[in-house]
Amino acid sequence: MSTIESVTLMLALVYSTSLLYWSGKKWGALVSGTLLIGATLASFFWPLLLILLVSVLVVTLVGQYLPAFANADGRPNAIREICQHFFALSILLVAVQYAINAGMLYAGETPWLMRPDVGDAFLPIAGGIELKAIITLGLWDQNHPAAVVMLCVVLLTGIVCKRAFCGWACPLGLAGEYLYKLRKKVVHSELLPPAWIDWPLRMLKYLLLAALCYLVISMPSATIPHYLAGNYHKVADLKMAAFFLMPSMAALICFGIIFALAAWRRQGFCRYICPYGALLGIVSFLSPFKIRRNTQHCLIDAKGMSCDKCTRACPANISVHTQKTVRSDECQACLRCVSACPKKQALQLSTRNGINLSARGLLIVLLTLMFMLPLLTYVSGYWHSQTPDGIKMELIQKLNRIGH
Ligand code: SF4
Ligand code: SF4
Known part of the structure; x- marks a missing residue:
């Protein structure tokens, strides 16, 4: 594996493992980290192991000095x-x-x-x-x-x-x-x-x-x-x-x-x-995750107000505020609509039975x-x-x- 590939791969996987840890999924982080270390050792490619160690160091340092970025809390x-x-x-x-x-x-x-x-x-x-x-x-x-x-x-x-x-x-x-x-x-x-x-x-x-x-x-x-x-x-x-x-x-x-x-x-x-x-x-039609509008919290249905901030934020021109579930093949799960929504629980990327996927x-x-x-x-x-x-x-x- 080339240096650029190894660095990208290790940084991405170490970062996702650290995100799992910061989101409270400690067991998930442990399994992911163990799999990562095990796979690296099994590769018998010492530069990959070295890059893994450097990536851990980089992610730890970023966590120290840029905690919002390290935790994807922004x-x-x-x-x-x-x-x-x-x-x-x-x-x-x-x-x-x-x-x-x-x-x-x-x-x-x-x-x-x-x-x-x-x-x-x-x-x-x-x-x-x-x-x-x-x-x-x-x-x-x-x-x-x-x-x-x-x-x-x-x-x-x-x-x-x-x-x-x-x-x-x-x-x-x-x-x-x-x-x-x-x-x-x-x-x-x-x-x-x-x-x-x-x-x-x-x-x-x-x-x-x-x-x-x-x-x-x-x-x-x-x-x-x-x-x-x-x-x-x-x-x-x-x-x-x-x-x-x-x-x-x-x-x-x-x-x-x-x-x-x-x-x-x-x-x-x-x-x-x-x-x-x-x-x-x-x-993407197979994906269980869709942008879903919760009518109990959306300003339109809950308060009878007029609002289309989610629709205006959508780069794919999807009329989010008129749908309960966005099924469009153009939706890129970019979460711009979720960001633009003034009511936190009104719009989420979630499954039908309510499992939410945050940006992190x-x-x-x-x-x-x-x-x-x-x-x-x-x-x-x-x-x-x-x-x-x-x-x-x-x-x-x-x-x-x-x-x-
Ligand atoms: S996630 Fe992005 S593309 Fe999908 S509906 Fe929201 S703003 Fe549009
Ligand atoms: S931005 Fe939020 S509150 Fe406004 S219409 Fe969209 S989902 Fe409802």
Whole structure:
């Protein structure tokens, strides 16, 4: 596991363990901490153990000097923003490390910097094919095993806590937020499309998802081993990197449309284009947690007052104040509506039988889901790519000529 991956993983898991402790779940913290230490020792990778110790030290020091942050005791919006920026920084460093590694391979030198396997998260089709291989053939890919791990991680977060991955972790969502804010500085007005345009645009992401699923489902199981052992799959990550670094004219036009959408309306990319958002939107219906409005406490029903603060705070334009339960596939569990509500018990992210998930609780669940599975697969030997550098050096020279 590369340094950036190890640091991010350990900081996130140690932090979520400390949050469990601070929220009074001492047994939960003990189990989580024991699992973390056990998995680290079982990995036989001493840098991971060293980073675990450093992470414990860092989290302890943060607890000493920034207790509100350490306990995630602040406002949900502040906690979410810190979390988003932490992930964005981590992905940025991963991208730099990946670029250095790929640059050295291209120059024919053995990289001194490890390739961060988490970059395989950007290979969702490979992840889908690998998932199919595991289910239908019991075959685990050796070239990009992290692709299927990250796909499962994202799916798990959706099943448990809706689209919290989009609202709390996705760096593309954060970049879109900044683009939108920049556009608002230049053109102040809100440019929301009417519902008859908004709905078909929202369906675009489902069409994209359907196309990706078709590619995976239509591939006969018998041909999967051949595909996974082929040159195209071996360099799928490098081809993806080249697609972004040396885009064709068609790709540039697509990027332009995506930027325009993100700047035009808040969460425009997540709402209209992102196939991961579509996937999470579908599985989010399974999540037991939903934003629920308690009519006994809401000012509208309890006091007969007029209030729509929750709706006005919602970046997804969901009419929260008119619903008892928000079931929308666009809800990112961002908790902005909960933050904006003047009555503490009127609006909560909760299950049907009243189990509430606070911002801190959501953060614990999200961090644990996102990092425990990568750690466990790493310890089991199913995380790191086994493609030798020599083969990549050879293939990278003829990248354009390698097809399916
Ligand atoms: S309903 Fe609430 S949690 Fe869901 S997207 Fe809107 S503001 Fe965020
Ligand atoms: S902000 Fe709170 S009190 Fe106001 S409508 Fe929404 S849930 Fe009710």
